[in-house]
Amino acid sequence: xxxxxxxxxxxxxxxxxxxxxxxxxxxxxxxxxxxxxxxxxxxxxxxxxxxxxxxxxxxxxxxxxxxxxxxxxxxxxxxxxxxxxxxxxxxxxxxxxxxxxxxxxxxxxxxxxxxxxxxxxxxxxxxxxxxxxxxxxxxxxxxxxxxxxxxxxxxxxxxxxxxxxxxxxxxxxxxxxxxxxxxxxxxxxxxxxxxxxxxxxxxxxxxxxxxxxxxxxxxxxxxxxxxxxxxxxxxxxxxxxxxxxxxxxxxxxxxxxxxxxxxxxxxxxxxxxxxxxxxxxxxxxxxxxxxxxxxxxxxxxxxxxxxxxxxxxxxxxxxxxxxxxxxxxxxxxxxxxxxxxxxxxxxxxxxxxxxxxxxxxxxxxxxxxxxxxxxxxxxxxxxxxxxxxxxxxxxxxxxxxxxxxxxxxxxxxxxxxxxxxxxxxxxxxxxxxxxxxxxxxxxxxxxxxxxxxxxxxxxx
Amino acid sequence: xxxxxxxxxxxxxxxxxxxxxxxxxxxxxxxxxxxxxxxxxxxxxxxxxxxxxxxxxxxxxxxxxxxxxxxxxxxxxxxxxxxxxxxxxxxxxxxxxxxxxxxxxxxxxxxxxxxxxxxxxxxxxxxxxxxxxxxxxxxxxxxxxxxxxxxxxxxxxxxxxxxxxxxxxxxxxxxxxxxxxxxxxxxxxxxxxxxxxxxxxxxxxxxxxxxxxxxxxxxxxxxxxxxxxxxxxxxxxxxxxxxxxxxxxxxxxxxxxxxxxxxxxxxxxxxxxxxxxxxxxxxxxxxxxxxxxxxxxxxxxxxxxxxxxxxxxxxxxxxxxxxxxxxxxxxxxxxxxxxxxxxxxxxxxxxxxxxxxxxxxxxxxxxxxxxxxxxxxxxxxxxxxxxxxxxxxxxxxxxxxxxxxxxxxxxxxxxxxxxxxxxxxxxxxxxxxxxxxxxxxxxxxxxxxxxxxxxxxxxxxxxxxxxxxxxxxxxxxxxxxxxxxxxxxxxxxxxxxxxxxxxxxxxxxxxxxxxxx
Numbered sequence: 001x002x003x004x005x006x007x008x009x010x011x012x013x014x015x016x017x018x019x020x021x022x023x024x025x026x027x028x029x030x031x032x033x034x035x036x037x038x039x040x041x042x043x044x045x046x047x048x049x050x051x052x053x054x055x056x057x058x059x060x061x062x063x064x065x066x067x068x069x070x071x072x073x074x075x076x077x078x079x080x081x082x083x084x085x086x087x088x089x090x091x092x093x094x095x096x097x098x099x100x101x102x103x104x105x106x107x108x109x110x111x112x113x114x115x116x117x118x119x120x121x122x123x124x125x126x127x128x129x130x131x132x133x134x135x136x137x138x139x140x141x142x143x144x145x146x147x148x149x150x151x152x153x154x155x156x157x158x159x160x161x162x163x164x165x166x167x168x169x170x171x172x173x174x175x176x177x178x179x180x181x182x183x184x185x186x187x188x189x190x191x192x193x194x195x196x197x198x199x200x201x202x203x204x205x206x207x208x209x210x211x212x213x214x215x216x217x218x219x220x221x222x223x224x225x226x227x228x229x230x231x232x233x234x235x236x237x238x239x240x241x242x243x244x245x246x247x248x249x250x251x252x253x254x255x256x257x258x259x260x261x262x263x264x265x266x267x268x269x270x271x272x273x274x275x276x277x278x279x280x281x282x283x284x285x286x287x288x289x290x291x292x293x294x295x296x297x298x299x300x301x302x303x304x305x306x307x308x309x310x311x312x313x314x315x316x317x318x319x320x321x322x323x324x325x326x327x328x329x330x331x332x333x334x335x336x337x338x339x340x341x342x343x344x345x346x347x348x349x350x351x352x353x354x355x356x357x358x359x360x361x362x363x364x365x366x367x368x369x370x371x372x373x374x375x376x377x378x379x380x381x382x383x384x385x386x387x388x389x390x391x392x393x394x395x396x397x398x399x400x401x402x403x404x405x406x407x408x409x410x411x412x413x414x415x416x417x418x419x420x421x422x423x424x425x426x427x428x429x430x431x432x433x434x435x436x437x438x439x440x441x442x443x444x445x446x447x448x449x450x451x452x453x454x455x456x457x458x459x460x
Numbered sequence: 461x462x463x464x465x466x467x468x469x470x471x472x473x474x475x476x477x478x479x480x481x482x483x484x485x486x487x488x489x490x491x492x493x494x495x496x497x498x499x500x501x502x503x504x505x506x507x508x509x510x511x512x513x514x515x516x517x518x519x520x521x522x523x524x525x526x527x528x529x530x531x532x533x534x535x536x537x538x539x540x541x542x543x544x545x546x547x548x549x550x551x552x553x554x555x556x557x558x559x560x561x562x563x564x565x566x567x568x569x570x571x572x573x574x575x576x577x578x579x580x581x582x583x584x585x586x587x588x589x590x591x592x593x594x595x596x597x598x599x600x601x602x603x604x605x606x607x608x609x610x611x612x613x614x615x616x617x618x619x620x621x622x623x624x625x626x627x628x629x630x631x632x633x634x635x636x637x638x639x640x641x642x643x644x645x646x647x648x649x650x651x652x653x654x655x656x657x658x659x660x661x662x663x664x665x666x667x668x669x670x671x672x673x674x675x676x677x678x679x680x681x682x683x684x685x686x687x688x689x690x691x692x693x694x695x696x697x698x699x700x701x702x703x704x705x706x707x708x709x710x711x712x713x714x715x716x717x718x719x720x721x722x723x724x725x726x727x728x729x730x731x732x733x734x735x736x737x738x739x740x741x742x743x744x745x746x747x748x749x750x751x752x753x754x755x756x757x758x759x760x761x762x763x764x765x766x767x768x769x770x771x772x773x774x775x776x777x778x779x780x781x782x783x784x785x786x787x788x789x790x791x792x793x794x795x796x797x798x799x800x801x802x803x804x805x806x807x808x809x810x811x812x813x814x815x816x817x818x819x820x821x822x823x824x825x826x827x828x829x830x831x832x833x834x835x836x837x838x839x840x841x842x843x844x845x846x847x848x849x850x851x852x853x854x855x856x857x858x859x860x861x862x863x864x865x866x867x868x869x870x871x872x873x874x875x876x877x878x879x880x881x882x883x884x885x886x887x888x889x890x891x892x893x894x895x896x897x898x899x900x901x902x903x904x905x906x907x908x909x910x911x912x913x914x915x916x917x918x919x920x921x922x923x924x925x926x927x928x929x930x931x932x933x934x935x936x937x938x939x940x941x942x943x944x945x946x947x948x949x950x951x952x953x954x955x956x957x958x959x960x961x962x963x964x965x966x967x968x969x970x971x972x973x974x975x976x977x
Contacts, residue, residue: 074654374722398715402708406657409704414653418700 005157005170008270014332015286017276017325020449022332048384055362056389059396062359063403065351069244070407078243080201080212081298087196093125096195097178097263100186101131101157101168103454106142108186116184117149120192126151127177131168135159162450166272166279173263173271182260189219189302190258197299198260210265210292211284213246214258215239218305221420226312227305228423229430234305235411246296250348251288251341253281253323258301265292275450276329278322285330285349289340306455309433314453316437317444320357324445327354360438363431370397401428513888514670515716515730517632633669636662637676644680648687651694656704664708668716681709724909726943862929865964867895867904873959873966874903874925883925883966886910886947887938890929910940912954912969924969926955932963 009016021029039047072078100112116128130148132140134156143154155175157168169183180198184190194214201212215238221231238255245252259280269286272279287294306312330337330349338346373381385393408424444451640662647655666677688694688701721727865885874881884907895901907915907926915924928948931941944952948965951957955967 402711406707409707410653410657413700413704416697418697418703421700421703 003171003174005160005167005174005271006274007170008273009275011270015270015329016273017282017329017449020325020445021328025328025332045383049386049389052384052393053389055366056392056396058355058359058362059400060392061351062355063396063400066241066403066407070240070410072244072247073240073242075243075247078247079296079298080197080204082197082200086200087120087193093122093196093199094179095125095127095177096121096199097172097176097181098126098128099131099169099172099176099181099183100128101165101172101183102136102139102186103133103163103165103168104136104138105186106139109139109142109146112184112186112188113146113148113152115189116152118192119190119195121195123149123151125178128152129155129172129175131155131157131172133157133159133163133168162274162452164274164277164279164450164452166276167274169279170271170274173266176263178263180260181263181266183257184301185257185303187304188257190214191299191301194258194297194299194301195260197297201295201297202260202262205293205295208291208293209295210262210287211252211254211294212260212297213242213252213254213294214260214297215242215300216255216258216303217300217415219302220305220307221417223305223307225423225426226309227307228420229427230305230312231415231417231420232408232412232424232427233430235415235417236408237411239414240407240411243296245348245352246294248344248348249293250345251352252284252294252296253278253326253352254284254294256280257303259283259294260297273329276322276325277318277450277452278326281322281353282326282329285326285353288345288349289330289337308456311456313433313437313440315455316434317440318453320360320434320438320441321445321449323353323357324441325449327357357438357441360435361442364435364439367432514633514668514673515719516665516668520632633666633673636665636669637673640666640677640680644687648691651691656701660705660708663705664712667709667712677709681706862889862932862963865890865927865929866961867900868897870927870961870964870966871895871897871900871903873961874923875900878923881923881925882919883927884910884915885927886940887929889938890927908938910943912944912952916954916969916971925958926967926969927961928965928967930963930965 004010009018013019036047036051039050098116100116102108102112116126119126128149128151130143130152132143132154134140140154140156148154155172157171160167173181180195180202182195182198198212198214202209205212217234217238218227218231221227242252242255256278265287269283269290273282276282284294306315331354337349341349369381369384372378405424405427408427409421412418412421412424640659643655643659643662646652647659663677663680666673684702684705685698688698694701716730717727720729870883874883881903883904885904886907888908890906895904910926912926926940926947928940929938931938931946931948940947947955947967951967954970956970958966958968960966
């Protein structure tokens with residue numbers, strides 16, 4: 001049977017990021033810009049106050065939202081967890097497909113094979129595909145020179161545009177034999193019982209649960225300050241945010257790897273969008289729109305945190321650009337989005353996907369204003385903050401920022417990362433770097449929307 | 461097989477917590493301030509406060525004070541309802557009910573009743589009554605009625621205690637103190653991270669509640685390693701736990717410092733009380749101090765032992781009486797060292813103890829010890845401050861009870877000189893000043909942080925006056941005193957003594973040519 005890795009963009013172009021913006025979206029964006037410009041020209045003070053008021057409201061809601069997510073995340077119902085006895089109970093384990101897309105990373109092959117060979121799952125029920133680009137001779141040669149276990153095979157991805165991970169995954173999905181399927185990155189080290197836990201989770205949940213997401217974290221968290229920040233970030237995101245979303249049975253922007261699917265549902269949804277550079281996030285939204293649910297699994301896949309700042313910026317740029325793509329793809333027909341997700345889940349989507357990018361873009365402006373106010377006390381800034389607005393903004397500044405800092409602390413503590421707690425003291429620098437990558441993503445979204453800036457691994 | 465969507469529900473996760481009620485307690489005082497004027501002075505100075513006029517209670521009051529008095533009832537009801545149900549929902553307190561029945565029939569009427577009152581007694585009543593929690597599903601109707609009665613009596617007792625305490629921050633601060641103790645006890649039993657977080661945030665809140673709670677919070681922090689080190693599981697994580705606990709406290713202190721700098725141009729404004737300590741004037745013999753310390757420690761220990769006993773008796777800490785007793789004991793101990801009728805309205809202890817025995821008591825020994833020592837130390841300190849017989853220890857130490865200025869007399873006097881004079885009333889003592897004549901009221905402007913040159917520039921062409929309080933006790937901490945180096949006694953450049961009005965002294969701001977323009 002012919003496999004078209006771009007099937008989604010052909011059959012459902014409205015769900016694909018092939019065209020980043022529709023004509024209507026461009027028109028709306030220009031209209032909004034014109035409105036802002038007119039407001040600034042006619043009544044700059046009122047326009048400024050309106051903007052500040054809107055942003056303050058946004059930050060206030062973000063604070064409350066984060067608190068609610070954290071409180072929900074720590075509830076036991078938020079994640080699937082299983083005892084060793086349950087995992088050890090004899091049962092007929094189904095065939096499990098594992099996709100490992102790789103591109104120019106021969107150095108990670110040995111470690112990847114070792115990690116996957118240690119999985120506690122019957123080897124005759126494992127179907128592992130190494131998805132290698134046909135023109136990536138380096139990785140291909142390295143893989144062929146190794147003695148691959150019998151449950152592991154190489155699937156070649158023909159070179160074509162776009163050269164993205166989701167395109168390779170679509171080819172892998174086509175050849176997958178398993179009832180369930182999971183995607184791992186080459187440097188991933190999943191906990192050995194992860195597959196069994198996923199099977200048990202699927203068995204214990206209704207058919208509408210199409211995906212279970214494992215927690216992700218880093219094995220090289222102590223490498224340098226950047227990896228410490230990154231580990232703190234992941235600890236708060238995967239341990240204190242996503243489980244809360246799962247608890248509310250809402251949209252979950254899936255993490256890049258270790259998301260386990262029912263293969264049939266994945267095929268029904270036409271796989272991943274090859275044009276979206278955060279295909280996982282997009283898939284999470286599409287699952288929710290199609291009426292499926294995603295849950296969290298109490299198991300961890302250990303990854304390698306990017307330890308080089310330039311590569312980190314590129315990785316973040318890609319993620320933020322992907323969030324922008326996802327946001328604009330799914331808001332093309334907003335009434336339909338609301339119909340598909342319902343008002344509550346639409347709010348979650350807008351806040352998680354749109355809000356997170358929006359805040360990284362808007363934050364620098366407010367940081368600069370705050371800094372200017374601290375240092376120079378310009379009267380113009382005072383004018384933007386009449387009494388109640390000043391109080392609310394001050395609350396956001398002092399309480400909100402501390403809340404995010406403290407959530408990060410809690411994430412580290414729960415992960416037993418006591419040794420990196422101090423790194424959180426410098427989190428504002430990390431947030432500033434996120435804003436840098438956010439703005440980079442913003443410009444790239446218009447200039448090179450499908451460019452996949454590959455993260456360099458093996459640096460630690 | 462676990463249920464869909466969830467794994468095993470651990471035993472610890474079923475332990476109900478009553479922090480939402482503590483939050484309601486903290487908010488009860490602000491709710492009581494609905495429609496009441498919040499003395500904020502010029503700009504936002506009073507919101508920052510100093511050790512005696514702490515920022516947190518005032519900051520919590522400010523939004524409520526903006527609400528027109530007409531709507532207080534509606535807002536009080538809505539706030540209590542929303543806060544209680546929202547927090548109960550997100551915290552999963554499905555078992556948690558207010559006294560006597562389901563969802564709020566205990567707290568709502570009292571909240572509404574309290575909404576129009578500014579009296580500390582009423583604040584305390586609403587502040588403490590929601591703590592009377594029971595689990596109705598496990599109680600007979602007669603017990604519920606008894607609980608209601610006991611709760612009502614307890615409320616009266618607590619109100620009386622709060623009146624004795626007579627501290628503006630009392631309801632909020634005692635709720636926070638109670639929350640911190642409660643959280644520490646709960647953490648000692650369950651080792652839940654949530655308890656630790658609540659504990660640290662309560663300490664941070666206490667820090668912002670001013671004296672004497674700062675002392676209590678600091679002592680708790682100093683002694684905190686004890687209960688951690690005593691536990692085999694927590695010992696390896698001492699650093700992490702201390703970091704988690706210190707972060708909010710230090711952040712609160714840093715924010716207070718930053719705001720002092722931004723608004724008062726003096727980063728250490730809030731902490732100047734430390735510099736004012738004059739330990740050198742302690743008596744040569746420490747005998748009196750030792751006797752006082754022993755007495756206070758015994759009293760605090762007695763109060764806390766009741767708390768501990770109740771806490772041990774009810775494994776889930778979801779009973780009413782023990783909280784009231786604990787709160788009363790705590791407030792009584794770290795308040796102005798007055799004996800308090802802490803037993804009024806308490807639940808029968810034998811009833812509590814019979815529920816689960818005393819086998820858990822040892823778990824609480826170290827936290828209780830920590831809290832008792834901290835309480836004793838803070839109480840001793842505060843006792844020294846407030847005791848009039850010990851003024852030699854800290855001359856500025858106690859709230860001064862300075863009467864507000866006679867604004868009418870001052871206005872009459874100023875009007876004799878000029879029809880357009882503007883009078884800046886310095887210090888916190890001036891915030892409560894009122895003028896009976898509305899026309900004259902406009903002349904008066906509270907001013908916590910007078911900059912004479914700034915005032916002259918801002919009010920060019922007007923005759924300006926400064927009304928300065930006598931620097932008794934905490935008034936000596938007012939910026940006008942330390943900024944101008946004894947303004948009351950010596951005056952300052954550009955200030956001309958005009959006249960005394962009781963303990964208040966009027967100065968006229970004069971220009972280079974000797975006139976006030």
